[in-house]
Amino acid sequence: MEPVKLVYPVEGGDLIEAGEASSKMKLTLKKLGLPPDVIRRASICMYEGEINMVIHADGGRAEVDVGMEEITIRMIDQGPGIPDVNKAMEEGYSTAGDMARDLGFGAGMGLPNMKRYSDEMEIETAVGSGTTVTIKIKI
Amino acid sequence: MKLSEVQEILRADVLYGADKLDREVMSACGSDFMSDVLAYVKNQALLLTGLVNPQVIRTADMMDMKCIAFVRGKKPDDSVLALAQERDIVVMCTPMRMYDACGKLYIKGLRGEV
Numbered sequence: 001m002e003p004v005k006l007v008y009p010v011e012g013g014d015l016i017e018a019g020e021a022s023s024k025m026k027l028t029l030k031k032l033g034l035p036p037d038v039i040r041r042a043s044i045c046m047y048e049g050e051i052n053m054v055i056h057a058d059g060g061r062a063e064v065d066v067g068m069e070e071i072t073i074r075m076i077d078q079g080p081g082i083p084d085v086n087k088a089m090e091e092g093y094s095t096a097g098d099m100a101r102d103l104g105f106g107a108g109m110g111l112p113n114m115k116r117y118s119d120e121m122e123i124e125t126a127v128g129s130g131t132t133v134t135i136k137i138k139i
Numbered sequence: 140m141k142l143s144e145v146q147e148i149l150r151a152d153v154l155y156g157a158d159k160l161d162r163e164v165m166s167a168c169g170s171d172f173m174s175d176v177l178a179y180v181k182n183q184a185l186l187l188t189g190l191v192n193p194q195v196i197r198t199a200d201m202m203d204m205k206c207i208a209f210v211r212g213k214k215p216d217d218s219v220l221a222l223a224q225e226r227d228i229v230v231m232c233t234p235m236r237m238y239d240a241c242g243k244l245y246i247k248g249l250r251g252e253v
């Protein structure tokens with residue numbers, strides 16, 4: 001299989017449409033014939049990351065590289081950044097507002113879920129300039 | 140458990156997928172927190188929830204879930220149903236509350252852990 005690169009813009013502020021990028025990626029991974037559990041893990045990570053970009057960072061973009069051995073998903077935003085990454089990684093820690101909660105998010109499980117389902121995860125962030133979350137999933 | 144049995148136990152109306160009730164679910168998950176649902180990976184699962192927004196369908200889709208049962212008689216709007224149809228996820232609506240709906244399915248053998 002040739003390496004594939006996919007790029008998805010993620011609109012900020014639109015909590016109703018949030019998840020469309022993840023959905024599209026999932027369909028593409030299916031077409032590429034990847035194993036179902038790999039697709040599921042990648043989709044969950046991307047979905048949590050997409051929701052985070054929408055509710056915490058006013059949108060951004062996702063870049064997905066499908067290689068021979070692994071899928072790399074980069075979620076890049078120019079939002080407020082994360083002041084304390086260790087705290088953000090704790091289960092239950094959330095700064096999400098009521099709008100996110102009404103839709104069933106904001107339980108502080110997003111980043112922990114991404115960690116749980118990925119083989120590698122890295123957060124680069126700077127307060128005031130943005131956040132990039134990179135996850136890798138072995139195929 | 141077949142979805143037709145789920146429907147019967149929950150006394151549910153089928154809002155999408157009336158012709159797909161011969162599908163099987165192996166486990167179930169009840170929650171109004173989508174990240175909670177996403178933390179739970181099981182094959183061929185049923186989701187019970189009191190939320191009726193599109194993120195519920197997307198969450199179920201990411202998890203490859205087969206069916207969503209909305210509790211407390213909550214009905215999603217047409218755009219949410221259209222999304223379920225697009226993702227081929229059966230949608231039901233039961234008058235029962237979450238606790239009762241889960242309990243009734245559980246005693247009939249549908250568990251959280253397979």
Ligand SMILES: Nc1ncnc2c1ncn2[C@@H]1O[C@H](COP(=O)(O)OP(=O)(O)O)[C@@H](O)[C@H]1O
Nearest residue numbers: 052056057088094095096106107108109110111
């Ligand atoms: N892309 C991001 N930009 C800024 N802050 C973020 C971002 N992603 C996560 N955070 C911060 O980390 C916290 C924990 O994230 P997460 O575990 O996904 O929980 P939740 O999204 O439910 O709050 C968030 O509440 C937020 O403060």
Ligand SMILES: [Mg+2]
Nearest residue numbers: 048052110111
């Ligand atoms: Mg989150």
